[in-house]
Amino acid sequence: MTTPDSHAQIQVYQQDPADLKAWIKTQALELGFADCVIAKPDAQAELARLQEYLDRGYHGDMKFLEDNLEKRANPALLVPGTRSIICVRMDYLVEAPEPRYIPYAPNSAIIARYARGRDYHKIMRGRLKTLATKIRAKVGDFESRPFADSAPIFEKSLAESAGMGWTGKHTLLIHKKSGSFFVLGELFTSLDLPFDAPASKHCGSCTACIDICPTQAIVEPYMLDARRCIAYLTIEYKGVIPEDLRRGIGNRVFGCDDCQLICPWNSFAQVTSVEDFHPRHSLDQVSLLDLWQWDEATFLSATEGSPMRRTGYQSFMRNIAIGMGNAPFDEQIVRALHQQRAHHDEIVQVHIDWALQEQLAKSS
Numbered sequence: 017m018t019t020p021d022s023h024a025q026i027q028v029y030q031q032d033p034a035d036l037k038a039w040i041k042t043q044a045l046e047l048g049f050a051d052c053v054i055a056k057p058d059a060q061a062e063l064a065r066l067q068e069y070l071d072r073g074y075h076g077d078m079k080f081l082e083d084n085l086e087k088r089a090n091p092a093l094l095v096p097g098t099r100s101i102i103c104v105r106m107d108y109l110v111e112a113p114e115p116r117y118i119p120y121a122p123n124s125a126i127i128a129r130y131a132r133g134r135d136y137h138k139i140m141r142g143r144l145k146t147l148a149t150k151i152r153a154k155v156g157d158f159e160s161r162p163f164a165d166s167a168p169i170f171e172k173s174l175a176e177s178a179g180m181g182w183t184g185k186h187t188l189l190i191h192k193k194s195g196s197f198f199v200l201g202e203l204f205t206s207l208d209l210p211f212d213a214p215a216s217k218h219c220g221s222c223t224a225c226i227d228i229c230p231t232q233a234i235v236e237p238y239m240l241d242a243r244r245c246i247a248y249l250t251i252e253y254k255g256v257i258p259e260d261l262r263r264g265i266g267n268r269v270f271g272c273d274d275c276q277l278i279c280p281w282n283s284f285a286q287v288t289s290v291e292d293f294h295p296r297h298s299l300d301q302v303s304l305l306d307l308w309q310w311d312e313a314t315f316l317s318a319t320e321g322s323p324m325r326r327t328g329y330q331s332f333m334r335n336i337a338i339g340m341g342n343a344p345f346d347e348q349i350v351r352a353l354h355q356q357r358a359h360h361d362e363i364v365q366v367h368i369d370w371a372l373q374e375q376l377a378k379s380s
C-alpha cells in the first residue's frame with residue numbers, strides 16, 4: 017500500500033518519468049522479457065469491434081467474453097487507481113521458424129508451439145511480480161497487479177496502443193522485428209509513466225493467412241469466426257465438432273499455427289530465452305498412434321503444468337480420432353480405433369466412427 021513517505025519518493029522520482037520508464041524497460045529485458053511498452057489504461061476503441069464479434073456469435077461457447085465489457089474497456093475499473101500499464105512480451109519459438117509453411121508428415125500429431133512445454137502463466141506472473149519489486153525498491157511503494165491472460169483485459173489492444181506491434185489480418189499481434197509467436201502479460205500500476213505510441217500497420221495487400229487457413233475461419237480481414245478456428249475447436253470447444261470442419265482440422269490435435277507460419281513477418285520471429293517453452297514428452301515430434309495409446313492417467317501426468325490440460329482427456333482423444341480419420345489409410349490405425357472405442361465417451365465415439373468411415377473410404 018502507498019504510504020505518505022513512499023508517495024513522496026514517487027513524486028520526487030517522477031520529476032523525470034521518462035528516465036524511470038527507460039529504467040523499467042531495461043529491468044524488464046534483464047528479467048527475460050523480449051519487449052516492454054507502457055500503455056495508457058484505456059481500451060475503449062476496442063469495444064465496438066468486440067461487440068460486433070459477439071453480435072455475430074463468433075465467440076461460440078466462450079460466453080465469458082460477453083461479461084465485464086466496461087472493465088475491458090476501462091482497466092481502472094478492474095484495478096482502481098491504475099494509471100499506467102506495463103505490457104511485456106515473451107517469445108515462445110524454440111527454433112528459428114521455417115521460411116514458409118511446410119506441411120507435416122500425415123501421421124504426426126501437430127500441437128501448437130506455445131503448448132509443447134510448460135504453461136507460461138506462472139512464469140509470466142512471477143517475472144511481473146519481480147519487476148514490481150524492483151521498481152518498488154527504486155521509487156517506493158505503489159499499487160501494482162500482474163496479469164497473464166487471467167482477467168477481462170484487452171491484452172492485444174493495450175499492447176498495440178503502445179507499439180508492441182499491430183493487429184494482423186489473422187487478428188494476432190505482429191511486430192516488424194519479431195513476428196507474432198509471443199505471449200503477453202501486463203503489470204497494472206498506479207505510476208504516472210509516459211505512454212508509448214502505437215506502431216504502424218504492415219499487412220498491406222497480403223492475404224496469406226486468410227488463404228491458408230484450413231477451415232476458412234478468418235471470415236474477413238481482422239475478423240475471426242472462432243467457431244471455425246481449429247484453436248477454438250480443439251481446445252475450448254467440448255462438443256461434437258461439425259463434420260464439415262473435420263477434414264480441415266487435419267492432424268492438428270491441439271491448436272493451430274498455420275496462419276502464423278505463413279505470415280511473412282514471422283521470418284523475423286525470435287527464438288525464446290524461456291526454458292519452459294521447450295517441448296516436453298517429445299510433443300514436437302509425436303505420432304497420432306502414440307498419443308492414441310495414452311490412457312487418462314498418462315494424459316494427466318504428461319500434461320501436468322502444461323496448457324494441454326485445458327482441453328481435458330476426452331476432448332484430446334476426440335481431436336486425435338479426427339487426426340486418425342484424416343491420415344492416409346493404415347490398418348494399424350483402423351485396428352487402434354476399433355480397440356479403443358469402448359474406452360471413450362459418446363462424443364469421442366462419434367468421431368471414432370467418422371474416422372473409421374474416412375479410413376475405410378481410403379482403403380480401396
Ligand code: SF4
Nearest residue numbers: 229245246272274275
Ligand atoms: S489458428 Fe488455424 S484455424 Fe485458426 S485462424 Fe489461424 S489458420 Fe485458421
Ligand code: SF4
Nearest residue numbers: 184185219222225279
Ligand atoms: S499473413 Fe499477411 S495479412 Fe496475414 S497477418 Fe501476416 S502480413 Fe498480415
